[in-house]
Amino acid sequence: MALIRSWVDSANRADCPFPLNNLPYGVFSVAGAAPRCGAAIGTMIVDLADAEACGLLDAGGAFAQPRLNEFMALGRGKWDAVRARLTALLAEDGHRDLPLAPMADATLHLPIRVTEYTDFYASRNHAFNVGALFRGPENALPPQWTHMPIGYNGRASSVVVSGTPIRRPMGQLKGENGPEWAPCRRLDLELELGAVVGADSTMGERVSVDQAEDMIFGYVLLNDWSARDVQAWEYQPLGPFQSKALGTTIGSWIVTQAALEPFRSPGANRVNPLLPYLAEKRPGLYDLTVGWSLNGQAMARTNYNVMYYSSAQQLAHHTSSGCPMRVGDLLGSGTISGPAPDQTGALLEMTGGGRNPVMVNGESRTFIQDGDEIALFAQAQGDGYRIGFGPCAGTILPAQP
Amino acid sequence: MALIRSWVDSANRADCPFPLNNLPYGVFSVAGAAPRCGAAIGTMIVDLADAEACGLLDAGGAFAQPRLNEFMALGRGKWDAVRARLTALLAEDGHRDLPLAPMADATLHLPIRVTEYTDFYASRNHAFNVGALFRGPENALPPQWTHMPIGYNGRASSVVVSGTPIRRPMGQLKGENGPEWAPCRRLDLELELGAVVGADSTMGERVSVDQAEDMIFGYVLLNDWSARDVQAWEYQPLGPFQSKALGTTIGSWIVTQAALEPFRSPGANRVNPLLPYLAEKRPGLYDLTVGWSLNGQAMARTNYNVMYYSSAQQLAHHTSSGCPMRVGDLLGSGTISGPAPDQTGALLEMTGGGRNPVMVNGESRTFIQDGDEIALFAQAQGDGYRIGFGPCAGTILPAQP
Numbered sequence: 088m089a090l091i092r093s094w095v096d097s098a099n100r101a102d103c104p105f106p107l108n109n110l111p112y113g114v115f116s117v118a119g120a121a122p123r124c125g126a127a128i129g130t131m132i133v134d135l136a137d138a139e140a141c142g143l144l145d146a147g148g149a150f151a152q153p154r155l156n157e158f159m160a161l162g163r164g165k166w167d168a169v170r171a172r173l174t175a176l177l178a179e180d181g182h183r184d185l186p187l188a189p190m191a192d193a194t195l196h197l198p199i200r201v202t203e204y205t206d207f208y209a210s211r212n213h214a215f216n217v218g219a220l221f222r223g224p225e226n227a228l229p230p231q232w233t234h235m236p237i238g239y240n241g242r243a244s245s246v247v248v249s250g251t252p253i254r255r256p257m258g259q260l261k262g263e264n265g266p267e268w269a270p271c272r273r274l275d276l277e278l279e280l281g282a283v284v285g286a287d288s289t290m291g292e293r294v295s296v297d298q299a300e301d302m303i304f305g306y307v308l309l310n311d312w313s314a315r316d317v318q319a320w321e322y323q324p325l326g327p328f329q330s331k332a333l334g335t336t337i338g339s340w341i342v343t344q345a346a347l348e349p350f351r352s353p354g355a356n357r358v359n360p361l362l363p364y365l366a367e368k369r370p371g372l373y374d375l376t377v378g379w380s381l382n383g384q385a386m387a388r389t390n391y392n393v394m395y396y397s398s399a400q401q402l403a404h405h406t407s408s409g410c411p412m413r414v415g416d417l418l419g420s421g422t423i424s425g426p427a428p429d430q431t432g433a434l435l436e437m438t439g440g441g442r443n444p445v446m447v448n449g450e451s452r453t454f455i456q457d458g459d460e461i462a463l464f465a466q467a468q469g470d471g472y473r474i475g476f477g478p479c480a481g482t483i484l485p486a487q488p
Numbered sequence: 489m490a491l492i493r494s495w496v497d498s499a500n501r502a503d504c505p506f507p508l509n510n511l512p513y514g515v516f517s518v519a520g521a522a523p524r525c526g527a528a529i530g531t532m533i534v535d536l537a538d539a540e541a542c543g544l545l546d547a548g549g550a551f552a553q554p555r556l557n558e559f560m561a562l563g564r565g566k567w568d569a570v571r572a573r574l575t576a577l578l579a580e581d582g583h584r585d586l587p588l589a590p591m592a593d594a595t596l597h598l599p600i601r602v603t604e605y606t607d608f609y610a611s612r613n614h615a616f617n618v619g620a621l622f623r624g625p626e627n628a629l630p631p632q633w634t635h636m637p638i639g640y641n642g643r644a645s646s647v648v649v650s651g652t653p654i655r656r657p658m659g660q661l662k663g664e665n666g667p668e669w670a671p672c673r674r675l676d677l678e679l680e681l682g683a684v685v686g687a688d689s690t691m692g693e694r695v696s697v698d699q700a701e702d703m704i705f706g707y708v709l710l711n712d713w714s715a716r717d718v719q720a721w722e723y724q725p726l727g728p729f730q731s732k733a734l735g736t737t738i739g740s741w742i743v744t745q746a747a748l749e750p751f752r753s754p755g756a757n758r759v760n761p762l763l764p765y766l767a768e769k770r771p772g773l774y775d776l777t778v779g780w781s782l783n784g785q786a787m788a789r790t791n792y793n794v795m796y797y798s799s800a801q802q803l804a805h806h807t808s809s810g811c812p813m814r815v816g817d818l819l820g821s822g823t824i825s826g827p828a829p830d831q832t833g834a835l836l837e838m839t840g841g842g843r844n845p846v847m848v849n850g851e852s853r854t855f856i857q858d859g860d861e862i863a864l865f866a867q868a869q870g871d872g873y874r875i876g877f878g879p880c881a882g883t884i885l886p887a888q889p
Contacts (some may be wrong), residue, residue: 326727
């Protein structure tokens, strides 16, 4: 697919993250107005609430809400119709009176009310690396790992939008004479993609991988901030809890499944066949370059297609017990890591558990220090255009003892 | 405290679960009317929405909602004021025109919109028994267990009200030649109390145990249905996931903290001092007899005061990382088990992992069979009155392969 040209000139540049091929959804506000839904185009935001008020779109008033949940709940038919209509309105011969706001003047808000948040563990490199550090190489990869997407329920209330400062947590840390109460000393990031669920499922009924695909509205960048020392002391046998509840940052823009369609990609090679309920008819991952930086220095770069399970497989597995899914559920992909240190999505892996410091702008780092800013990025490279996700960044505030 | 007599005669019987001392909140509907909030008194339900419409109560319209979240969000001052007002209206010299509906004619609904659900692991007997079965007696109790309330995030969407049938899940089970896809064969209950959080906390800020007490609106019975074979295969290293997502049943009535005040009780003896952030000024558990039955046969009975951590301690720990809590959050106490088999809150413990079947109405049981009904109960015995929780029951439907 080639670039679809728009009358919004800034959207036609080859390095623009938001060409007309992308059209990601978010929630924004400009001075004096209430937050409402928008779509990014070039350096501008389409004011979808105003566009509907002018009669240019029809979404039953959903875009006037300060979250996309109500729009998502209208269903895939409406998602497709609005995308087609916006594409026509923004095309070179489109409608130049469409209400636009400069992105530079806008405040971007959390794009969805996160209903529930689940985090998975789907990069084999990451699972092996972290497992080896926590349990030794012989117990690194759990025996079920190649048979099912392993995940745990996270804490939806701690999901925040890019730019929100994150406070270093206090916590129980293992000490020589019992636990101590101290600021986290091994604060880490996790480079992930988050799938946004846009449809409900019914309690007691399972969803196939194909049905799961249809339920996914789009994807955001996601940083699952992690307190590794809290995690090591707390996580057995019921999994991570407070080590993952200090905050999870997501990007402001939800890139739709439709925009990613040209970039479908198979994932990592299977080491054993999957049970039929996890079989997928077409590749469920995407050829997406992802990476992260610390205080502006690029630290790692890899591809989302290193993952072993797609979001659709994760969603299908999530319903395998009959667990109902709901509009606004967020599924973290798991940390995206390639095999090499400069392809890892967490400092824990990059530094071998803190044993091998890395240099950042001339300073040594093992884990994140107060004041450090972590920024994630993701992009798909098309033929003369690029699908970007916008920033997903956060700065660490000192602990409050 | 003695019985507070009411003009509703059925509330004055010594064996009534809902005397005026109790006044639990729920959501009910009667033929042709929308679900609204109510309070149980004897064999009747006070229609709180109608009572407010008649000018007898003031809750800003919150009682007309089909959930108690809006009322809880009004804060403890309003909880206290409404309780005092209802106590006066229902006292022997009270207001006999208060709108009442017979409980026998009412449908009882999920009393809250569950915002997020967290399940803990706070009975030392249960943690040891289950740990020994999953990991052997030498690794039974994790080293941090006596230092922190261990918990995991559960799935709020799968919480249902008493009486809702629960479908036996399918799942991945460990087989001799890799996993198989099969109906759960080791379906179990977990006898718990759930604390209902009635106030928000702020992200990045911790809540003390005292503040946590003030945030708890009340308690419900809670059965955390568990697929033990799914759990054994999936749970390491990130904790239980689909094994706990088939359904969690809660009772219809939220017994307020105010009603339980006379029954405060210390918990299990501490084996080591707690870190100061978990210290409590007064006993946070309650002297509550709890138990469960299978197809009407009483199976086990113990006391909530065997627990090692109170809900307030669990809530304080839940915020230790700065994790924000929200109105409608539900915190499961963890399975309540005494040391003897007939004091255990799960079949896994009672039958020694299925090795020692128990007899139920002349039939042998290790785990739950299709068609079985599990019912929990809880009550506090006062001076001539009783605080009951109402039923918390569910029947198992066959799996859908």
